[in-house]
Amino acid sequence: MKKISSRAISVFLIAALVITGMCYFVKEDYLHGRKWAMYFSMFNPEAEGELLDRNGVMLAAFNREARVYAKDWPTRVANYHVTGDYVGMTGTGLLTHFWGSASDYDFLHGIKNEKSGSLSLGIDAETNNYAYQLLSQYGKGTVMMMNYRTGEVICLVSSPSVDPAYPVEEPEDGSYVNRALTATYTPGSTFKLITSAAALENVPDLENMTFHCYGELDIAGVKITCMEAHGTQTFEQALANSCNCAFAKITYMNVGQRLMVQYVTDYGFLNGHTIDGIYTSAGNYPTEFVGDPELAWSGIGQSTDQVCPFSMLRYVAAIANGGLLAEPTFLKGGSGEKTTPLLNPATAVRLQELMRNNVTSHYEEEVDFSGLPFCAKTGTAETGAGTSHSWFTGFLQDEDHPYAFVAVIEEGGFGLWAAGLMVNDIFQHMLETGTA
């Protein structure tokens, strides 16, 4: 009996040891599994070539003996979320994406099958350097710009970032996240551009209606507020004032949840997308019945609304291009004939005018755009923690500079005063240096 029980204890101890060991490995796998998993998507060891920006600036160069990055630190850090690295620490980097060992990208010239050759991007490394320097002064966030006629992405930065040539053991939290493609944020008032489209197409006589704002609106005991009482406004003025009371009413009284869900879905805000085969994040909007107060909040970009910056960029790019989305691409020269009809052309044209009016009637009074023909919408998205994400999105109505943009500064405060100033600064810099 004694023998049996001591044997039982031994078996128990061995079992305990095995379970402890397993727990250790499960924990290690949990903590470092991402890194382990990434090694499977490693850069192809056979690859030879280089990754260049639109002006031929080397962002990365590689052969069987050596793998290097851009020579200077600012270029490596600012362009990290475009290039990625040779080990695949960020899932969206072009190095592992285009020269990954598992796939053939035969639509690319030069690296078909043999995995070698140069790849020229539409990205302007110098603009990225400038944009990253500005953005990182504000803190965390992202800026992305594309040519809305060709689909060519010319700028993408995400902060914080890392230097891929000298990776540190513990980088700042979220450094490997490409915030333009894989983050989602409460959109705040930028979402009124979507509510506007639904209203323009479904509310008869919308533009002859007036909306009175007392500064606050009570919906079944829930208070919707504005920064000030906007008084009597047309629809156009309500958008320029970014009047929460007017858009709350329009959402729950005139448009309704079924149509809101339909438009949010049709414009691609609920699903993820791809850019050159790289996956972007899906967003969120209340699709189940929520009742009037919550529905009203959702129409002004609060509630459980979540938007990926990339989804917002493709929406405003399609507005700028008359309703037709030129598919975004990192490749120099753009996506050619690859287009997707996203909005009704008449709606797109009216939204262009409304976004231009936002700028001429309001934003220009506060920011010196130095003659740049911005069409835009600001967003000051409440985070629920007493802070706000600063959004600025839109485009330049200028055939010489046909660029659409989206910018988010996390906890950056008012849309115009953080993201708006930053985007203007980047464009002014591009014009001064002739990079655009």
Ligand SMILES: [Zn+2]
């Ligand atoms: Zn108001």
